[in-house]
Amino acid sequence: MNELFIRESPIQEQNRTLDIRLKECGDDILRLDKVICASYGGSNNNICETTESQELAKIMLVDGCFLLEFLFKLDKYMEDENYYNNDSIFKAEDKVLLLSVLNDVTMLENQIPFIILKKIFRKVFPDGSERKDDHRVANLVRLAFGYPLTYSCGGAHILNLMHMSTVEQNKIYEGKKAKLELLYCATKLRASGVTIRAGELNIPPLYIKETTEVKWRNLIAWEQSKNWIRCKYTSYALFFNGLICCEHDIELLQKKGVIVNELNKSNEDLLILFQTIAKGAEQMDLSYSEICARLNVYDYMGMKVTKVLRKLPIRAWHQCRRISENFVNYGRNWYKVLIRDHIPTVWKFIGIVAAALLVVLTIVQTYYSSRSG
Known part of the structure; x- marks a missing residue:
């Protein structure tokens, strides 16, 4: 807190004790x-039911000060990774803690109302006004996360601002029930003659980074929590869910540059991500409906016998790989359950093997006894 409250503050403010300034802010x-309790509506409203007002204000003050100081440093860190090399969070050689904090900042349940951040910011940088259109905190977030600067105040919280900064808001929202719209996976589309590459058919390339999954899941959660915002991240997730039915499709999309796996995650992990990313979603928008409709009918337009025969080997090989992958995954999961629940120790494993051998020997003995008799 000390660093935050003396950061570029006027001399007359720096001379005042930190305790006084913290008390005033609190x-x-x-x-x-x-206002805070209203911000945590729904399932999170128990924070106000179980927390005293003074304790809640203390939590907001401490978390808000930490978050603002983190954003200030993150902005400098993005310019020079060695700028805060003595800071435990921003050590250039170890990014584990930084990535953990970044993931925490984007989680829906960890959001701090923007009005709290603005209140603390005005106490740190007093200008004698209480302007309603104060966008300084919002632009601090935009600078830290690399979003373009605008004159928008930032919405309800940081996750809301991330959504506003990446999804066009001025279009009339048309929603519908969430479902898989694409009927053919990437390999089947390629077999039908569809050219797959990054940017084709208005498909933005997907970069898999350390923070991609957490941010994506929480942006979807934010979309699902409101019925008046565009659900583009949900639609994007469902589009990729339809585009990918097995690891074979992931290999193809990575080769074509549609998926850029900067994290070097395994194809198995990526498959799980795409299969679960939109699980439980109830609403989506029309972002990819037109693309899916065109791709769904492409498979049947202008088809000739020679074209059908040409694509059969590709589809047959793809289907065989898909079945074999499902079989391997099922066997792997079965083995994990067997080891975890039924063979937790070496001695129990030895006992099970001995029992199995005993059963086999008994069957063999019975067989030979019947033959000799």
Whole structure:
């Protein structure tokens, strides 16, 4: 907190004790307790039911100060990774803690109302005004995360701002029930003559980074929590779910540059990601409906016997790989369950093997006894 409250503050403000300034800031936040509780509606509203107003204000103050200081440093870190090399979070040689904090910042349940961040920011950088259109905190977030600067105040919280910065908001929202719209996976589309490459058919390339999964899942959760915002991340996830039915499709999409696996995750892990990323989603928008409709009918337009015969080997090989992958995955999961639940120790494993051998020997003995008799 010390670093935050003396950061570029006027001299007259720096001379005041930190305790006084923190108390003033805490009192301002305490007056916002009803606004804070309203921000944590729904399933998270128990935070106000189980926490005293003063304790809640303290939590908001501490978390808000940490988050603002983190954003200030993240902005500098993006310019020079060695700028805060003595900081435990921003050590250039070890990014584990930094990535953990970045993932925590994007989680829906960890969001701090923007009004709290603005209140603390004004206390750190007092300008004598209480302007309603103060977008300084929002642009601090945009700078830290690499989004273009605008004159928008940032919405409800950081996750909301991330959504606003990446999804066009001025279009009329048309929603519908979430479902798989694409009937053919990437390999089948290629067999039908569809050219697959990054940017083709308005498919943005997907970069798999350390923070991709957490951010994507929480942006989908944010879309599903509101019925008035565009569900483009949900639609994007369902589009890839339809585009990928096995690891064979992932290999193809990586080769074509549609998926850029910067994290070097295994194809098995990526398959699980795409199969579960939109699980439980109830609403989506029309972002990829037109593309899916065109691709679904492409397989039947202008088909000739020679074209059908040409694509049969590709589809047959793809189907065989898909079945074999499912069989291997089933066997691997069965083995994990067997080891975890039924053979937790070496001695129990030896006992099971001995029992199995005993059963086999008994069967063999019975067989030879019957033959000799």
